[in-house]
Amino acid sequence: MTSTLAVVHLVVVAAYAGFQWTVRALVYPQFAEVTEGFAGYERAHQRRVTHVVGPLFVGQGLTTVWLLVLAVRGTAPALPVLAGAACLALVLGTTALGAVPQHRVLDRGWDAGAHRRLLRVDSVRTAAATAHLVAAGWLVLA
Template identity: 70%
Template sequence: MTLAVVHLALTAAYAGFQWTVRGLVYPQFAQVPRTAFAGYERAHQRRVSRVVGPLFAGQGVTTLWLLLARPDGVPLLPVLAGAGCLAVVLGVTGLLAVPLHRRLDAGFDDDAFRALLRVDTVRVLAATAGTLAAGWLVLG
């Protein structure tokens, strides 16, 4: 059960982080002066990686552990649901969000920014669903 609680803590921390990014950080991008945006974006990428990297790594470890050595009494369905949610988050991040951030490296781009907000909404929803699945593990 300790593994499930650690997994829940990691998924909840990531979901909280993602909600903060979507609700606070990204909306502020549009307020940064255009002449300063490229530097702001590069600094954002460096700083956010320091937070999100350990959260992704921790969730990856606990998810794999739950998939490969699921403790007795831990139901399989929420483990699979959580793994699917993490796969969505990682896939959307690597395939969509990171390239959009690279486009923004050159300066603020309205189309890239709007696309980033849409992509990030998917991450928020998947992260929230992953936390619900992790809560199911602990409570179920």
């Protein structure tokens, strides 16, 4: 396996994990403190965050697919690659099926229930991103 690819993968996964922890610990909890104009605030958040998370998702996706190909060929250790791919799938799935629908509700204005659901979904994403970071570190050490 190419150790450079494993390191690049680790860097991208670590960047996403740091981003995800920041969103979960700082950004989303602050939503509840926006007292006026929440719908506009939410739309601005969505526009801005896309510029950060989009490249991180693309980077993780590309390196994960490349690593999966190498694992199938037998030139990358299968277990950390598969574990990382499962974590990424969980992040992407909970984003599409959990976070995006809650953001659509919040797009219309403040909704405490949608915010609570978003925090729960984001806790899952944060755990999966952290587990992916562990798998990526394992891959570098393998």
